[in-house]
Amino acid sequence: MSTKxxxxxxxxxxxxxxxxxQVAIVTEYRGMSVEEITNLRRELQKTGGDYMVTKNTLAKxxxxxxxxxxxxxxxxxxxxxxxxxxxxxxxAKALSKFIKDTKKGEILCAVLDGKLLPAAExxxxxxxxxxxxxxxxxxxxxxxxASGIVGSINAVMAQLTRAMAAVRDKxxx
Numbered sequence: 001m002s003t004k005x006x007x008x009x010x011x012x013x014x015x016x017x018x019x020x021x022q023v024a025i026v027t028e029y030r031g032m033s034v035e036e037i038t039n040l041r042r043e044l045q046k047t048g049g050d051y052m053v054t055k056n057t058l059a060k061x062x063x064x065x066x067x068x069x070x071x072x073x074x075x076x077x078x079x080x081x082x083x084x085x086x087x088x089x090x091x092a093k094a095l096s097k098f099i100k101d102t103k104k105g106e107i108l109c110a111v112l113d114g115k116l117l118p119a120a121e122x123x124x125x126x127x128x129x130x131x132x133x134x135x136x137x138x139x140x141x142x143x144x145x146a147s148g149i150v151g152s153i154n155a156v157m158a159q160l161t162r163a164m165a166a167v168r169d170k171x172x173x
Contacts, residue, residue, distance in 0.1 A: 007058060010054065010055075011058050011061050011062045012062075013052070014052065014054060014059055014062035014063070015062045015066075017085075018062060018066050018068050020083075020085050021068070021083040021084060021085055022085065022086070022087070022112075023084040023088035023091060023092070023110060023111065023112045023125075024071060024083055024084075024110060024111045025082040025083075025084075025091055025092060025095060025107060025109075025122055025125075026074050026079055026080075026109050026110065027079065027080050027105050027107055027108060028078060028079060028080075028105060029053060029078055029079070029080045029104075030077075030105070031105070032102070032105055036102060036104065037051070037080070039098075040095070040098050043094045043097075044084075044091055044094050044095075046094075047084070047087065047091060047093075047094050048084065048085050048087060049082060049084045049086075049090065049091040050085070051080055051081075051082045052080060052081050052083070053079075054081065056076065056077075059071075059075050060072050060075055067114035068111050070111055070115075070116040071109070071111055071116070074108055074109045082094075082095055087130055087131050088112055089125055089129070089130050090130060092107075092122065092123070092125035092128075093125075093126045093130070095107055096123065096126035097126075106119075107119055107123050108122075109122055110122035110125065112125070
């Protein structure tokens with residue numbers, strides 16, 4: 001494969017990821033082995049994401065004209081981009097866990113909803129609850145009043161039953 005064809009293929013792959021991504025997180029991968037990068041990529045794929053080591057110039061070309069174009073100034077040095085396709089929080093959690101476990105790599109910045117997030121805010125994404133956790137909390141909040149009503153009705157019925165049993169026992173004695 002010629003170099004030009006390879007570069008065009010790489011640009012198209014980045015564009016494909018950008019088109020379906022909800023979040024893009026730029027990381028530095030210095031010090032990571034190929035095996036570690038592969039393991040990180042697999043973890044991100046489990047969460048509905050992808051991890052691409054790329055040349056900065058190719059990434060800049062691919063990002064041009066997209067909401068992720070704001071990343072262009074941040075693409076310096078050895079970088080990789082993590083994309084989140086399903087949940088914007090899941091890739092940040094996976095990256096943070098990997099960085100904490102291996103002590104390698106660093107989150108440099110992210111783009112969420114077309115807004116550039118500096119490193120601190122990008123790292124804070126990992127502390128947000130996932131969609132599933134938010135859904136569970138919402139359902140718990142919705143169910144809470146209904147559960148309270150059911151509990152109150154059951155308590156009244158239990159008291160009535162105990163009162164009737166006490167009257168029956170008193171009459172029997």
